[in-house]
Amino acid sequence: MSTPVAVAIEEDEQANAMPTRHRGRTFALRLLSLGVVFGLWWLLTALKIWSPLILPAPSAVWRAFVQSVTTDGPRRGLAGYYLWEHLWASLQRILKGVGYAMIVGPLLGLALASFRWVRIVVEPWVGFLRALPPLGYFSLLIIWFGIDDTSKIWLLFLAAFPPITIATIVGVERVRTDRLNGARSLGASRLQVIRHVTLPSALPDVLTGIRVAFGFAWTTIVAAETANGIPGIGGLAWATKKENRTDVAILCVIVIGITAVVIDAVLQRFERRVVPWKHHA
């Protein structure tokens, strides 16, 4: 088990095994490490070791943040859009791309897990696609679908569905034989077994796959917005290089990072709500 999906599934199981007492301590330690890094950042800039162009002070990044959410004469936010507009543009692309993947991924995974011949024919291609860095085929998508959002959404879709498909296969394959047999001996037909046993049993793994897909898609979209990515948080980050706006670059890094963490946290919450029985399966 070394695929990202399997790793995510495993990590998840380990996290659950951690006693609550340790969780509180872990949280405190994380908070401390955040404080230390911030303090170091502030200290380094206060000592003026490097020019602010290389490492801007926290206050400069704060000013960039204020600019990003305000209008001042001809300036509207940053690069013509407010920060939340950049962020929302990126999130919309993600939601569309991963959204399609959330439909195709589980269906394909179910087909792959259920029919041997489908698996023999299709699985290598899914594996191949998953192994490719999405930006490797991005120019192809731009040539086919243009420079606008369509090519980006295709990119995200192609990046997002393989982990979901593979997680679905894992989920379907580890449904307990007793559970399937139990339903069959209660009179379930093949279709009823899939509907009442296989799909719900695989749901926790599918959701884990979706979480992996969101994470992967987020790193991909930020990179993909280097091409015609304004508005877009990745596009904004990329545009700073022309004007040496390290303050905006750092602002973007922070926003991109926090967003990634928030997306994952929201999805974990969603998981706990939808499959509270996950660790009792």
Add this chain to the structure above:
Amino acid sequence: MSEANDAAKVAGASGSGHPLRLRALSHTYRTERGATHAVGPIDLEVAPGEFLSLLGPSGCGKTTLLQILAGFVHPSDGSVLLGDQPVTAPAADRGVVFQQSSALLPWRSVRQNVELGLQLAGANKAARRTRADAELDRVGLTDFADRPVYELSGGMQQRVQIARVLANDPELLLMDEPFGALDAMTREHLQGELRHLWRTTGRTMVLITHSVEEAVALGSRVLVMSPRPGRIVFDEPSPFANSDRPLSVMLDDPDFHEECRRVRAAIEH
């Protein structure tokens, strides 16, 4: 052994289903690593309403035999008939209670688990609920009907398994070490309940167990299988299935001890 014959008669009389017939039944698993002759040949006739206890050394093919009866495994030789119907696939007339409660559906409540068979058969909501509640009452889980199954103790989960099978009104109840994962107290409690269920429902039951005492106390007929490939090497009625004494009291009965000793000797032979 007149008491034993009476017991078998009483048990047989209360049954309303079909006889179960195993003819030259034998199974060999074939995998890439080679062939394993797991069980058989076995010839066996089970009257409706009998309670069969099945013992045998580990790996002798007990589970294989049960899975064949359930229709999960197709025997490589011979046949199984329930009445005049050959058993070829799982069906609602043969309920199975598994050792592990992971056979239950954790996203469903206790009641919804018990309703599963009826739901699959297309029964309406009201009928499902009435029946499920009756079965839950029978196994003493009325107060837990709306709880998620994973919140229940191991013993209660096994009761849910029994209830969901009973709700389907199967002719045959197949149990593969259903109490094997439980602590001694819970186990003893459920043994008493199972005996009561057998008497009140008159169903044909097959119980695989590792415990000689459990087999002799509950079964109206005790079977012992040889080491792999499992064949029947001991097949006798047991008089204790119709006793009203609790299992703990039975342990003090010299007759009971003697019977257990004979059965144990058959296993170790």
